[in-house]
Amino acid sequence: xxxxxxxxxxxxxxxxxxxxxxxxxxxxxxxxxxxxxxxxxxxxxxxxxxxxxxxxxxxxxxxxxxxxxxxxxxxxxxxxxxxxxxxxxxxxxxxxxxxxxxxxxxxxxxxxxxxxxxxxxxxxxxxxxxxxxxxxxxxxxxxxxxxxxxxxxxxxxxxxxxxxxxxxxxxxxxxxxxxxxxxxxxxxxxxxxxxxxxxxxxxxxxxxxxxxxxxxxxxxxxxxxxxxxxxxxxxxxxxxxxxxxxxxxxxxxxxxxxxxxxxxxxxxxxxxxxxxxxxxxxxxxxxxxxxxxxxxxxxxxxxxxxx
Ligand code: PAF
Numbered sequence: 001x002x003x004x005x006x007x008x009x010x011x012x013x014x015x016x017x018x019x020x021x022x023x024x025x026x027x028x029x030x031x032x033x034x035x036x037x038x039x040x041x042x043x044x045x046x047x048x049x050x051x052x053x054x055x056x057x058x059x060x061x062x063x064x065x066x067x068x069x070x071x072x073x074x075x076x077x078x079x080x081x082x083x084x085x086x087x088x089x090x091x092x093x094x095x096x097x098x099x100x101x102x103x104x105x106x107x108x109x110x111x112x113x114x115x116x117x118x119x120x121x122x123x124x125x126x127x128x129x130x131x132x133x134x135x136x137x138x139x140x141x142x143x144x145x146x147x148x149x150x151x152x153x154x155x156x157x158x159x160x161x162x163x164x165x166x167x168x169x170x171x172x173x174x175x176x177x178x179x180x181x182x183x184x185x186x187x188x189x190x191x192x193x194x195x196x197x198x199x200x201x202x203x204x205x206x207x208x209x210x211x212x213x214x215x216x217x218x219x220x221x222x223x224x225x226x227x228x229x230x231x232x233x234x235x236x237x238x239x240x241x242x243x244x245x246x247x248x249x250x251x252x253x254x255x256x257x258x259x260x261x262x263x264x265x266x267x268x269x270x271x272x273x274x275x276x277x278x279x280x281x282x283x284x285x286x287x288x289x290x291x292x293x294x295x296x297x298x299x300x301x302x303x304x305x306x307x
Contacts, residue, residue, distance in 0.1 A: 023104060027111040031118045035166040038080065038119045042168050050077035054169030054196075056160060059083040060100035060214035061109045064204040068173045069113040071201050075171055081110050082119040082163055088132045089155030095299070100217050119167060126162055133158045137187050139276040144290055145180045145301070148266050156181055157188050164196055172196050177203040177211050179288055179303045183274065203303075205231065211302045218298045226262050227295055233257055234304045237270075237289050241306050246270045246279045257293065264294040273305060 024031055032038040045052050053076030055068045065081075072079040083106055090096035103120065110118050135141055135157050146153050164172065174182045186198050204212045209231035210224065219227060237253045250270060257265045270279045273286040283306070290303040 020104075024107070027107055029107060029111040029115055029118055031107065031120060033119075033121055034125060035121065038117070038167055041117060042080070045078050051171070052076055052167070052169040053079040054163075054167050054172045055079065055081040055115075056163050056172065056174075057081055057083055057106075058085045058099065058214065059106045060102050060217060061106045062204075062212045062214065062216075064175055064177060064212040066109065066113050067204050068175060068201050069110065069115050071199065072171070072173045073114060075173075075199060076169075078116040079114075080117040080119055080167055080169060081115050082121075082167065083107075084119075084121055084126060084159065084163070086126075086155060086159040087123060088127070088158055089152050091149045091151050094297075098218065098297075100214055119163075121166075126159065126166075131158070133161070135184070135188060137184060137191075139271075139278075140180070140183055140187060143271070143276055143278075144267055144269060145292070148292060153181070153184055157184060160185055161188065161192075161194070164194055169196060171199055173199045173201060175201050175203060176303070176305065177213065178301070179273075179290060179305070180276065183276065209235070211300075213300065215298050215300065219295065223262070223295050223298070226260065227300060229257070229260050229263065230291055230293065230300060230302050231304075233268075234289055234291060234302060237268075238304045238306055241283050241287075245281060246283060247281065250280075253289075253291075257291070262295055266292040266294070266299075 042052050053072030055072050057065050069079060069081060085099050085101060087096055107118060132154055134154050141153050174185060176182060182200055189196060189198055206212060208228040210228050211231060233253050233256045237249050240249045250268060254268050257263055257268060268291045270287055270289050271277060272279060272284050273288045279287055286305060286307045288303050288305045292301045
């Protein structure tokens with residue numbers, strides 16, 4: 001892998017390219033690298049009267065992504081998933097470098113989930129000029145993840161808009177696990193009148209309650225056990241909404257997290273679900289408890305919605 005300040009590219013050997021070519025031929029999924037090719041394929045689907053669903057991902061696929069493919073298949077005639085580790089949404093170079101990259105396994109999983117096409121562009125394909133947009137939607141873009149990861153949402157919205165323009169699907173599917181991201185994508189689609197319908201899917205959890213995330217791959221067995229405290233404490237907070245004021249619930253949840261020395265809490269908040277207005281005195285539904293913390297070097301987020 002070679003790197004300069006803004007660009008990341010991969011140098012593959014001829015043998016690797018050959019083995020990849022044979023591998024791709026063994027899968028029942030069509031893989032596109034270029035915007036013009038995915039565009040032509042989607043246009044062809046539309047000409048044949050088929051609706052197209054789109055599941056954007058950064059790879060390292062788990063059951064949560066597979067549930068999005070299943071949902072997309074239930075809503076649309078054909079489904080495209082993208083696999084692109086988007087450099088502009090990482091505000092920490094080491095986080096980008098350590099992000100799991102498992103392209104072969106991902107393509108196998110997509111193929112097994114009956115996904116019809118995968119769009120796996122290069123950084124140069126998506127960022128020919130290195131451009132990154134800026135969106136200011138008040139608390140929705142500037143609080144919580146927006147505050148703790150400056151520039152992160154500009155990177156997310158930049159790539160999501162580029163991917164929407166590249167794939168031109170009818171519907172796009174996102175998980176509620178990244179709740180603030182989902183709310184921002186909905187807002188961008190509404191404000192900019194982008195011709196796509198957004199469908200949300202519930203967070204998929206391990207039997208321990210831990211929200212599935214590609215980052216969980218970086219946790220050892222002991223850390224996976226510790227991480228289950230996050231959903232346990234969220235669940236307890238949700239169970240208290242009809243009995244206590246938000247401030248008291250939040251204080252109790254933050255103290256419970258502070259008692260676990262391995263977890264370094266960034267935030268545990270309750271906000272109104274559409275505007276992200278913080279709720280401290282009175283519950284207004286729908287609202288959502290959101291939490292972010294570090295476990296070692298791994299940053300984990302989770303949330304629970306109160307409807
Ligand atoms: O949620 C993700 O995996 C990413 O943020 C997304 C939406 C694919 C954009 O890179």
